[in-house]
Amino acid sequence: MPRCSVALLLNIVPPYRVALLQALEREVRWLTVLVSTGMEADRSWKTDWRGLDVRVSRSLTLPYRRRHPDGFGENLSTHLSIDMLPRLCALAPDVVISSEFGARTLQACLYRCLAPLLGRRSRFLVWATLSEDSERGRGWVRTTLRRLMAKRADGAMTNGESGARYLESIGFAPERIFRIHQSTDLxxxxxxxxxxxxxxxxxxxxxxxxxxxxxxxxxxxxxxxxxxxxxxxxxxxxxxxxxxxxxxxxxxxxxxxxxxxxxxxxxxxxxxxxxxxxxxxxxxxxxxxxxxxxxxxxxxxxxxxxxxxxxxxxxxxxxxxxxxxxxxxxxxxxxxxxxxxxxxxxxxxxxxxxxxxxxxxxxxxxFSHENTLRRMMQAIETVWNQ
The missing domain is CATH 3.40.50.2000 (Glycogen Phosphorylase B;)
Known part of the structure; x- marks a missing residue:
């Protein structure tokens, strides 16, 4: 297959993913990483993108508190990216990979729907870093939006079996779920x-x-x-x-x-x-x-x-x-x-x-970056060839 261009949509670029993204960049035609913020306020990490093409979108950061069914609470924040869709239209990537299921991924989903109308061929993967335990207690509004995005996505990458079971529960067909473990720089x-x-x-x-x-x-x-x-x-x-x-x-x-x-x-x-x-x-x-x-x-x-x-x-x-x-x-x-x-x-x-x-x-x-990269490329090639 010809090498695809890829837009990767993330909250931030954490340091443990930089080496993986550098390896991904070498495998595709070009890789642009669109982040919602340079670094989150509650992180002690330094921003270090090491030559990656990383661009910060315009976002609104809203704090909220989540109460888990097991009784513990968390102070969290959500980043509402407000210019992701026009950025994607300008980039015109072959494949869009978007992490999580928020406003950023919703805009990636909209781009997937618009691309044929713009005369473009594009594919859309959700990078769902989640598990059944992490997602318990999500409200019906969030779950309904996820089900809608599942219908439009060409596939989803997730951490493992628990993540795969959750994705099936919201409508992803098993053959569209790619198990891609988290990895670190060994x-x-x-x-x-x-x-x-x-x-x-x-x-x-x-x-x-x-x-x-x-x-x-x-x-x-x-x-x-x-x-x-x-x-x-x-x-x-x-x-x-x-x-x-x-x-x-x-x-x-x-x-x-x-x-x-x-x-x-x-x-x-x-x-x-x-x-x-x-x-x-x-x-x-x-x-x-x-x-x-x-x-x-x-x-x-x-x-x-x-x-x-x-x-x-x-x-x-x-x-x-x-x-x-x-x-x-x-x-x-x-x-x-x-x-x-x-x-x-x-x-x-x-x-x-x-x-x-x-x-x-x-x-x-x-659980090396090499194995994670191999599985990511398999996911990209599979959805591109659909």
């Missing part, structure tokens, strides 16, 4: 010095690490309560839980009274490029999220050779973690499930834990 973790990890069963302190915003959705406070209970029951063992990130939950976490054998280290926001080094001496990743459409930190931890103690409410855990082989799975809504997985993880001998980390690294290698 080269960032290739030369980590992991000599500081515990290598014997008589280590004094087991190091747990968690990366992400300190918000209720991440399930940090309930998980800390489980750690407190475990340490109280095991006074001869010592744990250090290192949290990388910041947010409104910090004060509540700091206020909890900890047993003497549990240390909580709050590092705050850390530069994206510095995260791998902070994983190098950890023994395992703890990821107790209550709902995550993916959870890229699971990829990153596995690439760093860490076994993962992960919530099954993260699609990354569902897709990547094999229980007791490269990590441990638990349901944060089930105290017994959490306690069982936590005990199994903390009681795993050091040698077995390191072997699980090696298995985790092999798993991460299958």
């Amino acid at each position: 080269d960032r973790f290739a030369n980590l010095d992991t000599s500081g990890r515990s290598v014997s069963d008589d280590e004094k302190t087991l190091q747990l690490v968690t990366v992400g915003s300190l918000i209720p959705r991440k399930g940090l406070r309930p998980f800390l309560q489980h750690l407190i209970a475990w340490c109280a029951a095991h006074p001869g063992r010592a744990l250090n839980w290192r949290l990388i990130g910041d947010g409104p939950e910090r004060a509540a976490l700091e206020a909890l009274v900890l047993p003497p054998n549990l240390k909580l280290t709050l590092l705050g926001d850390v530069a994206y490029e510095d995260v791998p080094a902070l994983m190098a001496d950890a023994d395992l990743l703890a990821f107790p999220t209550l709902a995550d459409e993916w959870g890229l930190v699971v990829n990153e931890a596995m690439a760093a050779g860490l076994p993962v103690l992960a919530s099954c409410r993260a699609q990354a855990a569902e897709e990547m973690v094999t229980d007791k082989e490269n990590g441990w799975l638990f349901d944060p809504a089930d105290p017994t499930s959490t306690e069982t997985a936590l005990s199994q993880a903390l009681d795993t001998p050091a040698a077995a834990r390191i072997a699980m980390g090696d298995a985790a690294r092999q798993t991460a290698a299958r």
Whole structure:
């Protein structure tokens, strides 16, 4: 097939996607990335597009609060791009890929409908980075709009099986759903010095690490309560839980009274490029999220050779973690499930834990940018040839 021109519509360009987009740019005729904002206010990342053709559209940013059916709330914002349709008309891309299901994607859908009237051939893919847990409780207005867009889209790319099940529920035919996992730049973790990890069963302190915003959705406070209970029951063992990130939950976490054998280290926001080094001496990743459409930190931890103690409410855990082989799975809504997985993880001998980390690294290698790019190109070629 001839190489297509592609317009990619995103909220922002996060740093973990830059290498992937650079690789995509090399595979297509041209790639233009239209973003709603240079960087969101609640992100600590620096804007770094590294030569990509990125253009910022005119957008209105509206804050809102979402209440999830599981009881936690989130302060979020939505970007209403108001000039996406004329930008697409001017660019005339062969394929439009639009993330999420908001105003930006609605305009991409309108362009798909207008293109034949303008004498152009165009195809439209939704990049639906979501899961069943992340989308529970969406209102009927939003769901109705998504069903309408599903009828007009040529296909949808999504993270995994949970995302695919959700897309089928709103009207996408199975053959129009392309499973394209989230990936990270594995080269960032290739030369980590992991000599500081515990290598014997008589280590004094087991190091747990968690990366992400300190918000209720991440399930940090309930998980800390489980750690407190475990340490109280095991006074001869010592744990250090290192949290990388910041947010409104910090004060509540700091206020909890900890047993003497549990240390909580709050590092705050850390530069994206510095995260791998902070994983190098950890023994395992703890990821107790209550709902995550993916959870890229699971990829990153596995690439760093860490076994993962992960919530099954993260699609990354569902897709990547094999229980007791490269990590441990638990349901944060089930105290017994959490306690069982936590005990199994903390009681795993050091040698077995390191072997699980090696298995985790092999798993991460299958979730590479190269494989993600290959699947993206398959999706583009499939819809273009329809």
